Amino acid sequence: MTSTAGTHAPMALRALALSKSFGDVVAVDDVNLDVQPGEFLGVLGPSGCGKTTLLRLVAGFERPDGGGIEVGGRAVAGPRRNLPPEQRRIGMVFQESALFPHLDVAGNIGFGLPRRGRETRVAELVALVGLAGLQHRMPHELSGGQQQRVAVARALAPDPALILLDEPFSSLDATLRSQLRTEVREILRSAGATTLFVTHDQGEALEISDRVAVMRAGRIEQISTPEELYLRPVNRFVAGFVGEANLIAGEVRHGEVQTIVGRFRAPVGSLVDGDSAEVLLRPEQLHMRALDLLETPPRPESVLRVVRRVFHGSEVHHVLRNPDGIEIEAATSSSATLEIGTEVIAHARAHEVPVYPLDEPA
Amino acid sequence: METVAPPTAAARSASRTPAPPAWLIGAGVLVALLGLLPIGYLLVLAGSSEDALSLVLRDRTVGVLGRTLLLAATVTSASVLIGVPMAWLTTRSDLPGRRWWTILGILPLVVPSYVGGYAVVAAFGPRGALQSLLEPFGVTRLPELYGFPGAALALTLFSFPYVVLSVRGALLRMDPAYEEVSRSLGRGPWRTFFTVTVPQLRPAITAGALLVALYSLADFGAVSLLQFDSFTRAIYVQYRASFDPTLAAVLALMLVACTAGVLLAEARLRGRARYHRSGAGASRPAATVHLGAWRWPALAYCAMVVGLAVAVPIGTIGYWFIRGIGAGEPLTLVLDATLNSVLASGLAALLAVLASIPVAVLAVRHRGMLAATLERATYAGFALPGIVIGLAFVFVAARYLPWMYQTLPLLLVAYLVRFVPEAVGITRASLLQVSPRIEEVARTLGRPPSAVLREVTLPIIRPGLMAGGALVFLTAMKELPTTILLAPTGFDTLAVRIWSATSEGFFARAAAPALLMVIVAALSLGFVLRQERDR
Secondary structure, eight states, rough: OOOSSSSSSSSEEEEEEEEOOOEEEEEEEEEEEOOOTTEEEEOOOOOTSSHHHHHHHHHHHSSEEEEEEEEETTTEESSOOOOOOGGGGGEEOOOOOOHHHHHHHHHHHHHGOOOOOOHHHHHHHHHTTOOOTOTTOOGSSSHHHHHHHHHHHHHHHTOEEEEEETTTTTSHHHHHHHHHHHHOOOOOHTOOOOOOESSSOOHHHHOOOSSEEEETTTTEEEOOOHHHHHHHHHHHHHHHHSSSSSSEEEEEEEEEEEEEEOOOOOOTTTOOOOOEEEEEEOOOGGGEEEEGGGGSSSOOOGEEEEEEEEEEEEEEEEEOOOTTEEEEEEEEEGGOOOOTTTTTEEEESOSOEEEETTOOOO | OOOOOOHHHHHHHHHHOOOOOHHHHHHHHHHHHHHHHHHHHHHHHHTTOOOOOOHHHHHHHHHHHHHHHHHHHHHHHHHHHHHHHHHHHHHHHHOHHHHHHHHHGGGGGOHHHHHHHHHHHHHSTTTTTHHHGGGGGTTTOOOOTTHHHHHHHHHHHTTTTTHHHHHHHHHHHSOOOHHHHHHHHOOOOHHHHIIIIHHHHHHHHHHHHHHHHHHHHHHHHHHHHHOOOSHHHHHHHHHHHOSSHHHHHHHHHHHHHHHHHHHHHHHHHHHHHHHHHOOSOSOOOOOOEEEEEEGHHHHHHHHHHHHIIIHHHHHHHHHHHHHHHTTTOSSSSHHHHHHHHHHHHHHHHHHHHHHHHHHHHHHSSSHHHHHHHHHHHEEEHHHHHHOHHHHHHHHHHHOOOGGGGTSHHHHHHHHHHHHHHHHHHHHHHHHSSSSSHHHHHHHHTTOOOOIIIIIIIHHHHHHHHHHHHHHHHHHHHOOOHHHHHSSTTTTHHHHHHHHHHHHOOHHHHHHHHHHHHHHHHHHHHHHHHHHHHOO
């Protein structure tokens, strides 16, 4: 058995240089990952990025081509061993609830439990997921949300070392979805479960995860807290994938990136005068001012015209276009919108924002 | 994993499916080998004989081939000529009583060929019902029935509904817009029918015709009762007459070659038919054609077809049944045969369903070369006429397993080979309904694959397994040639009883089992139609 470094409790999940290809498609490429006990880790990425394969490798449904996996300090997959799923102490919840249609709620929850003490444990879990009184319903007699709660209870019942959620809310409609994800998060928190949660929905990942791993083309691009991911994405891909992003090009002069919406500090060392770079500005970081309120006339390329408005409830996003055709998006509260056609300049109050050199591959 | 990089899509699906457990492969291979045994052994038998090729070219053999093909061609064309108008009248016209004609036009399918043969002989043959009815008028002889005319008549009457069913389906699916466009471009109803409708129906007509052709190639009951020397009867006669199995094996292989030819043609034409089908969602019904005065000939036509194919057999069976009761025909014999039929068919159904499980699981959950090969080998039973399977097992048992010859277990093995494809079809369809995620969840909850199959998959697909079992049971009840060749001495089933009584001219003795058989066949037809509707 491989021991983990340090004297602390072992990681709930550890992936070491994990790789998996299907033919010449590399699905998971040298992935390293540590999940702390009790942590809720979101794995976020576009479809086909390898996040589901990562989950299936951890569960034991796929055999890695290289690297290893430890669950609770115990090696479950590696060069010399590959434990089958039934020996990994892992609970799994799928997008389709995948309840056993021939068993009732109690039968589903108790499926992974030894006969002794089964009833007590089932009753505990039924109460935990708030389905008391429905033990003897069959799956088809439950609503979509109830089915997913049963699926969560069933995964939790044998007290697994790790819970894997594979897009568990995608098949539900929007309202139910946000309600259920809060509930499920609460259930897992109170059970003290360690969770790996795969989703392509960035809002969902940011909302309920302790940390989020963003994947692209089989690789993990960044693992951070949701705040860090939103405010300081490591590259343009993460910036664009997490939240709405304006990537505004500029040129470095005197240690600053000069753009049509202002000047921003260029990171020391990586950029020199004359380099091209992009700065990341979220729509809510940009402020607009109508031209006629300005004291000094702006440079012509900074003049932006409101070409479209997108209503988001509490906020309204204004799509702005400059004479060169560059479009950026700025948010205001819905009570302070500007008419389409208004000419404005935009600026950001922040001076230190993420800057990405433009010669770096995207 | 592999050193050579194969095409992406194939590699992806190949490595996405986990390797099946050894016991599953073992069971699947066993079933597949059984499926290949008949044809394999016949090939060995024919191949080991030096004069096999000369047997093929012998006058008698060539004559049998010619007669078989002539029969198949005649029955197929006649079925198309009868079936297409019937299908059109019951879907597109205002024929009075259209719905009744629809049902009556399909009903002949419930008459197994040997019951049909029996009905034809017992109605129109010498000493048959028609002659007895005409006797008071001095009619002592009817035109000769035995041989080609009787066989062609019996097979056509009880297989033309295959054409009706497939053409009906096509007419109902067809988008009426094509015909409307043709009319709007100035073509009258007749020209539109022949230049627009018929070309679109061609795939459906071909599909139905090929089913009829297969049916008449494989049929043993009708041709043997009507004493027409096509392959199936020649094989049987040869087998009875001599201990040298070579000629029978050669005949059987030639019959299989004919069947394979028809199946290949069907596969190719069916592929094209799919290509021809117009886009989905053409559910708007076509306008009904008003027959006007044409309705009288149309009615007469339907009445004649249905009269011959439904009223005659039912009437004949009823006539002889009543005469049999009057003459004190013992019904205990029927009870005996029924019990034998139920026993053999029930066990066959059980075996076929059990055997279908490994094959279907491999085909659905572990797709790949191995699974596809096993599944195809299993389907061999579909392509082989019953007489061929029966013959092969007779030879195998006589040579290697004399202690099994003419025992119930050997009969059941032959039934298994013959009917496992039906069970695999249904088991496979039900497995496809079960999400693999459900099985994966069970794995994570601590169950190895065998326990997942036992505790999760099989309980979920139980209704499908029961349905497959019921279908095999009903089909096995009707099976004649395999039973004749392999049943233990004295183990008469309903099918054998009908056949032997008819062969010997005891029409009244055959009536009660024939009646029972029509009921069984009606149940199985209803069952198949319901399955198709649910799909």
